Amino acid sequence: xxxxxxxxxxxxxxxxxxxxxxxxxxxxxxxxxxxxxxxxxxxxxxxxxxxxxxxxxxxxxxxxxxxxxxxxxxxxxxxxxxxxxxxxxxxxxxxxxxxxxxxxxxxxxxxxxxxxxxxxxxxxxxxxxxxxxxxxxxxxxxxxxxxxxxxxxxxxxxxxxxxxxxxxxxxxxxxxxxxxxxxxxxxxxxxxxxxxxxxxxxxxxxxxxxxxxxxxxxxxxxxxxxxxxxxxxxxxxxxxxxxxxxxxxxxxxxxxxxxxxxxxxxxxxxxxxxxxxxxxxxxxxxxxxxxxxxxxxxxxxxxxxxxxxxxxxxxxxxxxxxxxxxxxxxxxxxxxxxxxxxxxxxxxxxxxxxxxxxxxxxxxxxxxxxxxxxxxxxxxxxxxxxxxxxxxxxxxxxxxxxxxxxxxxxxxxxxxxxxxxxxxxxxxxxxxxxxxxxxxxxxxxxxxxxxxxxxxxxxxxxxxxxxxxxxxxxxxxxxxxxxxxxxxxxxxxxxxxxxxxxxxxxxxxxxxxxxxxxxxxxxxxxxxxxxxxxxxxxxxxxxxxxxxxxxxxxxxxxxxxxxxxxxxxxxxxxxxxxxxxxxxxxxxxxxxxxxxxxxxxxxxxxxxxxxxxxxxxxxxxxxxxxxxxxxxxxxxxxxxxxxxxxxxxxxxxxxxxxxxxxxxxxxxxxxxxxxxxxxxxxxxxxxxxxxxxxxxxxxxxxxxxxxxxxx
Numbered sequence: 001x002x003x004x005x006x007x008x009x010x011x012x013x014x015x016x017x018x019x020x021x022x023x024x025x026x027x028x029x030x031x032x033x034x035x036x037x038x039x040x041x042x043x044x045x046x047x048x049x050x051x052x053x054x055x056x057x058x059x060x061x062x063x064x065x066x067x068x069x070x071x072x073x074x075x076x077x078x079x080x081x082x083x084x085x086x087x088x089x090x091x092x093x094x095x096x097x098x099x100x101x102x103x104x105x106x107x108x109x110x111x112x113x114x115x116x117x118x119x120x121x122x123x124x125x126x127x128x129x130x131x132x133x134x135x136x137x138x139x140x141x142x143x144x145x146x147x148x149x150x151x152x153x154x155x156x157x158x159x160x161x162x163x164x165x166x167x168x169x170x171x172x173x174x175x176x177x178x179x180x181x182x183x184x185x186x187x188x189x190x191x192x193x194x195x196x197x198x199x200x201x202x203x204x205x206x207x208x209x210x211x212x213x214x215x216x217x218x219x220x221x222x223x224x225x226x227x228x229x230x231x232x233x234x235x236x237x238x239x240x241x242x243x244x245x246x247x248x249x250x251x252x253x254x255x256x257x258x259x260x261x262x263x264x265x266x267x268x269x270x271x272x273x274x275x276x277x278x279x280x281x282x283x284x285x286x287x288x289x290x291x292x293x294x295x296x297x298x299x300x301x302x303x304x305x306x307x308x309x310x311x312x313x314x315x316x317x318x319x320x321x322x323x324x325x326x327x328x329x330x331x332x333x334x335x336x337x338x339x340x341x342x343x344x345x346x347x348x349x350x351x352x353x354x355x356x357x358x359x360x361x362x363x364x365x366x367x368x369x370x371x372x373x374x375x376x377x378x379x380x381x382x383x384x385x386x387x388x389x390x391x392x393x394x395x396x397x398x399x400x401x402x403x404x405x406x407x408x409x410x411x412x413x414x415x416x417x418x419x420x421x422x423x424x425x426x427x428x429x430x431x432x433x434x435x436x437x438x439x440x441x442x443x444x445x446x447x448x449x450x451x452x453x454x455x456x457x458x459x460x461x462x463x464x465x466x467x468x469x470x471x472x473x474x475x476x477x478x479x480x481x482x483x484x485x486x487x488x489x490x491x492x493x494x495x496x497x498x499x500x501x502x503x504x505x506x507x508x509x510x511x512x513x514x515x516x517x518x519x520x521x522x523x524x525x526x527x528x529x530x531x532x533x534x535x536x537x538x539x540x541x542x543x544x545x546x547x548x549x550x551x552x553x554x555x556x557x558x559x560x561x562x563x564x565x566x567x568x569x570x571x572x573x574x575x576x577x578x579x580x581x582x583x584x585x586x587x588x589x590x591x592x593x594x595x596x597x598x599x600x601x602x603x604x605x606x607x608x609x610x611x612x613x614x615x616x617x618x619x620x621x622x623x624x625x626x627x628x629x630x631x632x633x634x635x636x637x638x639x640x641x642x643x644x645x646x647x648x649x650x651x652x653x654x655x656x657x658x659x660x661x662x663x664x665x666x667x668x669x670x671x672x673x674x675x676x677x678x679x680x681x682x683x684x685x686x687x688x689x690x691x692x693x694x695x696x697x698x699x700x701x702x703x704x705x706x707x708x709x710x711x
């Protein structure tokens with residue numbers, strides 16, 4: 001891959017993205033940018049190109065923490081620094097890999113030297129490298145929770161702390177945080193989402209001419225990166241000069257009382273939480289005025305600032321789409337007209353540079369889209385239905401081997417329109433028994449890098465969490481042989497002990513939802529969808545992956561492959577129709593196949609199967625090979641297959657009415673897990689469910705079963 005980045009001024013279209021990045025270049029206090037959009041829309045390309053437009057940074061020569069010569073950090077680990085002339089270097093853009101360790105991010109202490117010699121031997125991390133520059137996180141929504149916590153602390157305090165058993169190092173860490181993400185892969189934690197000053201949504205252009213220009217520029221860049229960059233050098237110089245001029249003008253920009261009232265009224269009108277939105281809007285509006293070459297903030301600046309700073313702060317739950325009602329925004333701003341605005345002869349372009357649709361904008365050309373896809377870029381309530389009319393009455397008269405199986409079309413029955421989900425509610429926690437080692441999360445018990453200390457062991461690889469007591473106990477018997485003279489313990493590498501910790505992991509929660517006619521006949525689907533939606537919200541909060549299987553008629557369908565995006569799962573659930581017979585066995589076998597594949601892809605992530613059904617089985621569906629068995633027997637066989645594979649399961653019993661057949665309880669026993677009713681799923685009435693999960697699994701697993709091994 002070429003070391004020459006694609007020029008910022010050659011990116012096609014994406015005006016909001018380029019403007020948001022350049023406003024942060026003008027005023028880093030704006031607080032960074034979160035870029036949301038589909039893959040191949042130049043998200044990474046534009047971010048990587050931004051660093052070339054930032055002014056150079058004056059630093060103390062030899063300082064690994066980029067202290068400014070005029071105002072060095074008095075607590076700098078490389079200090080104290082003497083006053084004197086400084087050096088100059090380009091602003092850095094540091095990339096934080098999603099899978100990075102905490103030590104790689106914050107730096108690491110040499111624990112052995114710290115204990116034995118009392119020396120603070122510190123190796124700076126990425127936060128030190130990014131100080132006074134850009135910290136870029138691609139796929140920021142996939143970042144592990146412990147790294148998110150470190151970023152939150154650094155962004156809030158402007159410094160990074162490294163603590164290791166009483167030895168501490170602090171250094172300044174003020175950086176421009178830029179993150180890119182594909183919403184289909186899951187959402188960000190609200191705490192980190194709020195830390196981004198601005199957010200923009202990007203999408204590929206649907207205009208053929210713009211797409212042609214994207215391809216043309218991308219191919220030209222790949223053929224000759226250096227030559228392509230040379231052809232755009234003039235445009236890059238103009239944008240860079242404009243950033244420098246806007247930075248110089250920024251302290252002179254006046255934020256009047258009218259603009260402040262507009263900002264406060266906008267934030268109050270859209271009911272955003274806290275005061276950070278007001279502050280970010282004020283800084284953004286000021287930067288917009290400076291970018292336009294003005295010293296006064298106007299209504300159009302406040303309006304543009306609201307469109308960039310508020311959409312991601314209006315979300316109340318992960319199912320709310322980010323966005324802003326522009327008509328409502330205009331009505332609020334019209335209540336506070338600008339006071340005697342001075343007309344300006346030359347209207348400055350609203351975009352980040354002076355290029356028009358003919359010569360292209362910062363990402364590339366005649367108004368279009370960014371370079372596409374290579375490694376250098378990321379170019380109402382249902383009508384009442386009498387039970388007698390339901391396709392599946394629940395009687396299941398055809399459960400004999402001799403009964404002829406209906407065709408797929410006949411089995412599907414008349415499809416009923418999708419119903420809206422009932423209001424979600426807070427659920428009790430469902431968890432997987434045993435102790436796992438999966439990805440960091442908030443559901444099941446697991447061995448993790450963070451959490452309460454449960455013991456000690458010899459470190460495997462780099463030591464990160466020292467167990468001081470165990471280390472001293474390991475070294476103490478050897479002090480005489482090592483010639484200890486009273487000045488302190490003689491610590492060697494073999495004495496070091498790593499703390500073992502227990503925390504929580506995220507799981508794969510796979511929903512298997514009955515969408516047959518028996519569910520629609522009793523008008524339960526709205527309540528069922530509300531329950532699944534509630535569990536999806538819980539999965540989002542606990543950092544799980546989710547998947548959705550539905551079964552009706554003659555088939556089971558993987559409606560949503562396992563993903564971190566609960567938004568996608570909620571959308572699939574909302575569109576789910578009902579009708580037809582109940583191929584329960586097909587749904588369970590589909591779950592078995594999905595979990596088998598996921599175990600190969602991510603063996604450390606343990607699954608939790610949530611089967612939402614009334615327990616009826618009136619069709620064999622597309623399950624082949626067992627023509628001598630009834631649908632009920634096939635379902636039982638499929639359930640026991642899942643149990644033998646060590647899959648923790650919960651059955652949500654949707655049966656209602658005065659007469660209950662208890663089929664969901666039978667299914668739960670076959671799966672080796674508990675059954676809970678829809679009403680019992682609520683947090684205030686589900687006491688003891690987690691205990692029941694563990695008890696059920698323990699009572700059904702033999703001493704040497706795979707289920708016991710999985711726990």
